[in-house]
Amino acid sequence: MIVFLIDADNLSSAAWIEEACSSLEAAEGSLAVRRAYGSAENLKGLAQTMLTWAIRPFVNLSLTKNTTDVALAVDAMELACQLPKPTVIAIGSGDADFVPLVVRLRERGIRMICVSERTKMASEAVHAYDSVLFVGREAVKERAKEEARAPARKTPVKRSAAKKASDTTAPEPLAKKVTEKKKSASAKSAEKAEVTLEQILQAAPALKTGQVQPLGDIVMQLHHAKLIGRNAASTKLFKKFPGQFELTPEKQPNQLRYKSS
Incomplete structure (x- = not known):
């Protein structure tokens, strides 16, 4: 335990x-x-x-x-x-x-x-x-420095392995690298996708009533719908729609209301 x-x-x-x-x-x-x-x-x-x-x-x-x-x-x-x-x-x-x-x-x-x-x-x-x-x-800065130094330590190993590899095996790792780059690019594009108002209302239909809702309940529903990450700041998302959402109280908000147009 x-x-x-x-x-x-x-x-x-x-x-x-x-x-x-x-x-x-x-x-x-x-x-x-x-x-x-x-x-x-x-x-x-x-x-x-x-x-x-x-x-x-x-x-x-x-x-x-x-x-x-x-x-x-x-x-x-x-x-x-x-x-x-x-x-x-x-x-x-x-x-x-x-x-x-x-x-x-x-x-x-x-x-x-x-x-x-x-x-x-x-x-x-x-x-x-x-x-x-x-x-x-x-701590975040220290981990970032360690990650930045990591590729430099691995470079000699990669060069040594490249010298021992024959010319016939070169195309295969190159293809793997291209595939990995494509996957990384697609993952980044998915992360940059903006969450829409329609997606929020679909994931948390209680908002459509216009009644005040506990912010925590709405955030959990958005987590389940995979619209925001576990450590994401939920208030930033709702502040992107100032005309549609009202957060209360102003300091450390814990309630949310959808202002339907």
């Missing part, structure tokens, strides 16, 4: 949480337990992300002292005592306060992963974890 517990007062960006969920699932497998802990204000800003990824929100008590860290730690220990116990627990925070928790869970044989923005990662906490997954702008 793989668990992802998010300190939403520390890892508070919706984009970075979505990136973390995607990266963890790709590397570790399906996230069985997904929870976000934080203040009501921070969790409200993550409403769309929590809906998309089915993350359970846990609002901390409104006291003079922040209770988020303790609430997350208590649940982590409770999960560790259950059977079967988690094989992996990822903590969405770079806060050093979690080090004692991480050490105890690691001693119980649970693999511990930290998910954090590089600027928020406490240096003394790095070695407490089995691994650290950085998300955010700096």
